[in-house]
Amino acid sequence: MLKLGIVGLPNVGKSTLFNALTAAGADAANYPFCTVEPNVGMVEVPDPRVDLLTEKVQPQRTVRAVVQFVDIAGLVKGASEGEGLGNQFLNNIRETDAVVHVVRCFDDPDVVHVMGSVDPVRDREVINLELVLSDLAVAEKRLERVRKAARGGDADARAELGLLERLVAALGEGRSARAVEMDDDERKVMKGFNLLTSKPVLYLANVSEDDLPEGDNEHVRALRRAVEESGETAHVIPISSKIESELAELPQEERAEFLASLGLDEPGLHKLIREGYRLLGLQVYFTAGEKEVRAWEIRVGAKGPEAAGVIHSDFERGFIRAETVGWDDFVKTGSVKAAREQGLMRSEGKEYVVKDGDILLFRFNV
Numbered sequence: 001m002l003k004l005g006i007v008g009l010p011n012v013g014k015s016t017l018f019n020a021l022t023a024a025g026a027d028a029a030n031y032p033f034c035t036v037e038p039n040v041g042m043v044e045v046p047d048p049r050v051d052l053l054t055e056k057v058q059p060q061r062t063v064r065a066v067v068q069f070v071d072i073a074g075l076v077k078g079a080s081e082g083e084g085l086g087n088q089f090l091n092n093i094r095e096t097d098a099v100v101h102v103v104r105c106f107d108d109p110d111v112v113h114v115m116g117s118v119d120p121v122r123d124r125e126v127i128n129l130e131l132v133l134s135d136l137a138v139a140e141k142r143l144e145r146v147r148k149a150a151r152g153g154d155a156d157a158r159a160e161l162g163l164l165e166r167l168v169a170a171l172g173e174g175r176s177a178r179a180v181e182m183d184d185d186e187r188k189v190m191k192g193f194n195l196l197t198s199k200p201v202l203y204l205a206n207v208s209e210d211d212l213p214e215g216d217n218e219h220v221r222a223l224r225r226a227v228e229e230s231g232e233t234a235h236v237i238p239i240s241s242k243i244e245s246e247l248a249e250l251p252q253e254e255r256a257e258f259l260a261s262l263g264l265d266e267p268g269l270h271k272l273i274r275e276g277y278r279l280l281g282l283q284v285y286f287t288a289g290e291k292e293v294r295a296w297e298i299r300v301g302a303k304g305p306e307a308a309g310v311i312h313s314d315f316e317r318g319f320i321r322a323e324t325v326g327w328d329d330f331v332k333t334g335s336v337k338a339a340r341e342q343g344l345m346r347s348e349g350k351e352y353v354v355k356d357g358d359i360l361l362f363r364f365n366v
Contacts, residue, residue, distance in 0.1 A: 005093025013241035105219035239268035327357030
């Protein structure tokens with residue numbers, strides 16, 4: 001399951017967007033710190049392939065892939081030193097896979113800005129610094145503990161020590177953990193630290209309805225320039241929390257017409273989830289039978305046994321083969337049965353690299 005943590009200054013449209021994405025009903029009043037408890041919402045991943053599979057197979061139930069959003073209180077400058085309420089909730093997003101940074105890119109005199117003016121470049125720097133300072137506190141505390149253990153001869157502590165010292169030095173200079181050079185083994189170790197600035201970042205530029213569908217204005221352009229100049233590979237996705245909120249209130253059958261009236265072909269949620277998958281190197285395969293059609297998330301490049309293990313560890317341990325129908329072959333033939341009859345079902349072994357959209361039936365023996 002993809003887990004995304006949402007951060008941002010107060011009054012940037014963060015909780016409004018969260019409500020629209022998850023229908024969780026978080027308080028979105030126009031003042032700082034109204035979202036005092038972390039809000040967690042689950043969203044089914046929109047995928048027309050699941051709809052087609054369900055239509056063709058007619059299973060007893062359909063299970064889509066799911067994204068979890070975690071929304072925390074708005075952060076303010078000085079949060080890491082106790083200002084406001086936001087910093088105490090940062091730990092709630094340490095377990096997420098990526099950080100979604102909502103940045104205000106719209107002008108509205110009726111919605112106050114906690115820092116007095118709309119400036120996405122400044123806002124990005126404020127939030128990033130608070131994340132860095134929060135990570136610095138975590139890393140320094142761990143470093144102190146690891147140094148003591150390393151002096152006592154602990155081999156694991158000695159392996160961590162050099163990495164932690166480099167991380168603390170970088171964070172102390174205001175740089176993110178992502179900026180620290182390390183090898184693959186060190187990256188695996190760092191993953192266990194759950195540092196916020198080690199996670200991939202997506203920037204959501206919250207724009208007004210008037211700036212859609214292009215999603216472009218001087219604020220968005222300034223934000224993109226700042227991201228590019230910093231050397232980050234993060235994408236900036238224009239979205240309108242107001243439009244997403246209005247869309248969420250409409251019946252399903254009216255949403256396409258509403259989007260079309262705005263010159264949009266899909267909700268911002270779809271773009272966000274798709275970019276999240278791309279950012280984290282995730283893809284989907286399917287299982288399909290009379291009882292259930294289900295979408296399963298796996299990393300791009302995963303082989304058959306790893307894909308089987310997503311269902312159950314026994315499937316991976318006892319993996320024999322995967323009977324496989326590619327998505328294009330399924331669409332061409334109209335069913336798994338027809339694909340098999342036409343010789344398009346393949347028997348793939350342990351070295352098979354699973355493709356996005358594959359329909360798999362695992363054979364295993366434990």
